[in-house]
Amino acid sequence: MRRTSLLATALMLAGGAIIAAPAHAQEVGVTDTTVRIGQLGALTGPGYLYGKIIMDGAEIIYQEVNKAGGIHGRKIETVRQDDRCDPATAIAAAKKLIFDDKVFMIHGGGCTNASVGAFPEIKAANIPWVIFASVGDSLTSPPSPHIFTTALSASIESVSQLEFALQKGAKRIAVISQRDAWGRSRYQPLMEAFKQKGITPVADEEIIGEANDATPQALRLQAAKADAVLMVIYPKAAAAFLRDAHKIGYKPIAIGQTALGDLPVLTKQVGVPEAMSNMFAISHVRYMPEDAEMAQWRKLFSEYFPRETMSLYHILGIASAKVVVEVLQRAGKDLTRESFRAQMAKLTNFDTGIYPGPITCTEQDHQCHKSAAWVALVDGKIKTVAATTVGR
Amino acid sequence: MLGYLITSGLALGALYALVAIGIVIVFKSTGAINLAQGELFMLGGFFAFMFHVQMGYPYIPSLLLAVVASFFIGALTYQFAFRPLMKAGLVSVLLASIAVSFLLKGVARNIWGGVGDYIPFPPMITASAINLNGFIVLPQQLVAFGASIALMLLIVAYFKFTRSGKWLQAIADNVKAATLVGIRVGALHRLAFALGAASAGAAAVLMAPLTLLYPDIGFNLFIKAFAAAVLGGLHSIAGAVIGGLIVGLVEALVAGYVGSKFQDVSAFVVIMLVLVFIPRGIMGGKAMRKV
Amino acid sequence: MKWLISNKGFLCILFAVFGVLPTFANSYLLYVSNLALLFIILAIGLNLLIGYAGQLAFANAAMFGIGAYAAALLQVRLGVPYWVALPAGGVIASLIGTLMAWPALRLSGIYLALATLAFAQFTLWLFMHWEDLTFGATGFAVPRLSFAPLPVTPEQGIYFLSWIITIGLTLFAWNLVRSRVGRAFVAMRDNEVAAASLGINLLRYKVFAFALSGFYAGIAGGLHCGLLNYVAPESFDLFQMVIHKSMVIVGGVGSVVGSVIGAALLVATLELLREFKSLQEIAFGAILLIFILFMPLGLVSFLKRVLPGWEEEVHLPDARTAPAVEAADELRPVGERSP
CATH class of the missing domain: 3.40.50.2300 (Response regulator)
Structure with a gap:
């Protein structure tokens, strides 16, 4: 999945578009068999550690979920857009995800300034955004209805x-x-x-x-x-x-x-x-990549990325994607952006097995990860x- | 305090000098600036990492292989990217070398980007600091410093004593006359780019234990090294080394005495002043513009 | 019909397309087109300096940033309305551009490139460290523009504003390069000594070229802060400089139409390359290289060859056809520079 060829991506997008077209009034980016998640962050340039590498980790969880049949019968599709760690490009990337790729939600946010740049756009679109790495406090405090973070804030x-x-x-x-x-x-x-x-x-x-x-x-x-x-x-x-x-x-x-x-x-x-x-x-994690407790993840990782080494950045992606998957699960069969938001805001003491403490969000507090x-x-x-x- | 600032400034300067040498080799012989010189450094380091850490070859052969591989990459980039442009002008070559730097960065990121953030490379000799008469130094810094001086002497000797070195010097002085006496200018230009890349590779294998390896290391190094090369007059290998040491010393002394927030910008302020007031660089040399 | 495939016709068609775009474009396409308009201004401004006046400066991204910071800070710190802040940003960038003409009087070619590069790095450092003024590295938000009572959304408003300004600045540059000033620039580029002996005041024209280029970049900066409603140093780093340079060279050094094409094409390319995901850098490098290798004199010289109606001005520097005058260092074949 990681290096999907261009052709396959095009086919997937075309396929997605055809499936997404049918008449029943379904939420944007959701069909009976798929839910599309936009991954926003740097794929190129020095910021790729907080973008691409974290996304690679998240991809492991999404692929594993799909292997097990998906969530309520829906397979997870991901679309990545590069923000090059630059505010202007991040706005373009967010708009592309929202208006062109028509994703259900965004999972991402690496470089803080790029995320701050894209913030008004995402906020105005009322699309759920689970931030995986950007630490800027202004992104989540005061809370915007649809924006949450699993990163320890600055x-x-x-x-x-x-x-x-x-x-x-x-x-x-x-x-x-x-x-x-x-x-x-x-x-x-x-x-x-x-x-x-x-x-x-x-x-x-x-x-x-x-x-x-x-x-x-x-x-x-x-x-x-x-x-x-x-x-x-x-x-x-x-x-x-x-x-x-x-x-x-x-x-x-x-x-x-x-x-x-x-x-x-x-x-x-x-x-x-x-x-x-x-x-x-x-x-921000309980175990280091080389700890015995991480053996199962190392094994999975080497299946997906045989030539690479599992790092903290990958683990962050795994943990954050676990939160996303859990909330998608709880949002139930009738998945909407509103139901996702509501479930995310109610997520209490969710243990990812990776973050040091449990993940808890409330309506007033969208910084869900607090344990150092x-x-x-x-x-x-x-x-x-x-x-x-x-x-x- | 001054002693430590000077030694660390010299160690930092040796790093800039090593990269600057490559810039000067290319400029001296071809009149072009290769903006991908920093990326060639990066690639040289990753080659050494690949041979030694990933493929398990012994230390010294790995380093030599990395230098040889860099040499070939340099020749390759010349052949495909720069050769057709040598007559088109400096701006085109500059932009082509920027394009090459994007290519190299992208390739390195896709091959080694998933291995870690700042990838450590084992040092040549023991890592621990040694006590020299109450003054503590890192052995790797001594090695790097000594090696950059050695590399400089080697390259100066090459230009002075070997036939191809003399030819490189000849085409630098007058490309038309060199063509007339039957020197194959194209091949020599290729050699210059390859040597520039090899010296970047050599710099990388010496410095990698201190700089760590990551796809984006090149730009920051290039820009300081470029400043060093211009400071040294762009035509002189010794000038590049001295220029590098000066940039390193300025950074260390400014950070130590003026304030650490000025460390990174001090080199640029110096270069602006030097260019405005002594545009020929400290090693003087040839007029930069004859009209 | 012949008119349609001429460079004038092309410009008219392109700007007409930009003009009707908001009627059908979605928010993403509108935003990217708006960026393209900004980059057209930037490319033309840089081309006036590099392509016409022959000054190999590397500070365009810094000028862009100075315009953006000036326009944004005037609004945020002093409560100046955008309509005043935008031109003021242009003027401030223009004044700082003038300062750069000073080293340019003594330096040329690669040395001027490095001096301006150092200046650009210094500017970036100031954006990040003069926190009392610039809010430092985290940047700052600028209030959203309102175009009331005009019946447009803020997005459409800034788009049309950019469109009008881009057309105005393109026309200005178009006429300028065909005027006495444009010819003086070209004379100065091709040979400073000859130009001076023809009575061209080098000091005045160099200062003017830097000031003008700074103004273009500054106005683009002001529009950038109006478009993003956010200003941060990352937007003005050397990657931006590379983009600006690429637009000028891909389009054609010394051609206004070339810069328009180069800018539009490069923005489009960068967006289309998104499909390459993490291979974008490689694809960008390769495409850039292919352009330079196969069209070293830019797209316009190619168009001139294949389209008979394309009347390009004589300003394209061409090492092969213009050996009569000694070209300036930066435009001379690199292997043949006199020592």
Whole structure:
């Protein structure tokens, strides 16, 4: 399914169009035998990790559901549209899904700015949108009737980072962040959290996500005598920072967020295992790709993608698609956008087996994923050391 | 603090210098800028990853194979993308090289994009930091630094002492005269693009343990390396190395003393100033425009 | 009938099609067509600078961004109405464009390209870091336009506004390149020294070319913020620059009609390539390469060959037919540059 040939896609679309045509007043994108889901996100460019790769994970669930006969007799069809991580293109992609592909719902949203760009369009169309990766709070707070997220929102992560530092007894807390859209949507709520607690960060350093070297940043943080560093950065910059901090003999409590959740992989990226001794991160999943508990998924994954390696991004897709499938199931035989919305808003304590905590949405709160599991490496094995659940 | 900033600036600069060398090799001999030079670096790294990690070949042969493979990719891109355009003008070659960079990125993303986000590559020697007289350095950075100097000397020697190197120099100086004395200019242009790609491949295998591998690594590296090459005068291999080291040092010192938010932009500010005030680059060299 | 296959006829037909499009297009097609109109403005503006005046600048995406940020910030920060903010954005981009003429007086070819590229990266950095002014990397929303009392939806309103402005700017460029100014640009492009000896004031014309190109990009930026109701740095990065360059070269360097065709074609191609999903990058690279390889002088020179009615102006630089004057560096065969 993954690399459907162009011809097959065309046939599928044509077939879909013919089937979708019949007279009975059915919801857009739904027939007696199919339900069409639009996958929105970056398929090309650097954002593909938060788009294509997550979609690949979701595809496993959708294909497995189809193998088992579908949901209420309906097979899931997916249509992908590329937002190239750019707002203008994201609007085109959303419009294409809504008006041309006529999908029932959208499952996607990677790069935050692209999602923010497409947001008014999707909101106005009253089409269900389950966000799988975009963390910007403005997308789901205040809630729009049809828009939900299974991603840990930026503010939840940022508040957790600060709280964790305080729990660890840190007295002089500093921040190192990248200030692209991803970083800033986390940095801002983090600074608000600082203000609320009446704390001033002792240093506030910046680095680019693709940095090859972080010695200046490490030296400045060391000079500021920071005993804990909150890291709002990508794995590459984090690897450079941990390595260079170790190099200059600086050993703060390093506190990451979900982008740094795969500690075993991060260790390899750092290249210096000792540099990881005081590193903690939030994981948005309960198990890492290489854990024994994930064996069944690894097996399935290798059937669908024999040449690739299952990563956290794939797992996120699996977990998010599980939520979508569950809600489609609950929405029943007479599937409409309204029934999907209503069931999604009622989803309570749904355990995906993958996210650290249960998924709960309410009419007032569409940020359905709230549990941040703190992980660290203990004797080279990843261990959950604490869990913070943030209420609102 | 200054000591660490200087060493890390030099290590960063060695990375830019290694990529800049490839840009200069191509420009020096053909007058073209290959904007896909960063993607050739990326591909070289992934080749090494494929041979060593995915196919399990031993370390050194894998690295050599990666350089050889890069060489052929360079020759191939010349043959199919640049050769017909060498007479059409710089703008066409620039755009063609952009097209090639999209192609290479797309191919790499579809082959290796599903393996991980920033793919680690095992270092040549032990990963752990070593203590040199109270000063801690990473062995891989030393290796990379030494290797970039060695690579530079190798290429300078190539241009000075080998026949094809001298010919490359000759066509750079006067393509018409070179044609008249029977030098096959097309073949030499191909060689220049191939050598440029091979040096990008060599840079990648040296640097991959530090830079990590991902399909989009090329652009950011290219733009800093391009700045370095222009700083060095675009015609000189040694100039490219010095230019690279300067860009690296500026980034480290600005980040350390002025503020880390200025790190990424400092190179561009320097390049704007240099171009406006010393347009021939620090290694001087030839007039960039004779009228 | 002959008129129909001429370049003038083609322009009229194309803009007529754009004009009636809202009557049948769905929201997606309307939006993409609107983007195409914006890109036509961008391509023409860039072509005036590269193709006519011969300045190999790489800052068009930054100018586009400056126009968008200026128009949007004037509305959001100062409450200026869109009707004022839009032209003001154009003027601001134009003024900043003028600044760039300064390095262009000393640099040409690849060196000018790098200087302007560095300027573009610096601008992008400012969009992301001057948070007190620009709201930083996360961008900001701009109020939705209202076209009351006109009987159009906001979507149709911004579309028709873009349509009218695009036609106006196309006509302006069309006439400009056939005027004294256009000829001065071309003379300057082909040989600066010769141009100067003919009494052409290089400083004045370079500044004018940069200012004009900046204005076009700035107006397109203002329309972009009106279309998206959202401004963020990603919209103005180097990928955009690549798109603008591709439109100019695919259409034809030194041809206004070429830029119109190139822009419309490239937007259409990017949308059609959606079917390639994650292979889009490869397909885009391949198509771009094929265009450059088989039509190195652009689509218009091809059309000129096959359509007898196509009267292209003499502004196409052609290395093969114009050896009498020494071409500027960037337009000379790369292998043959004097050291």
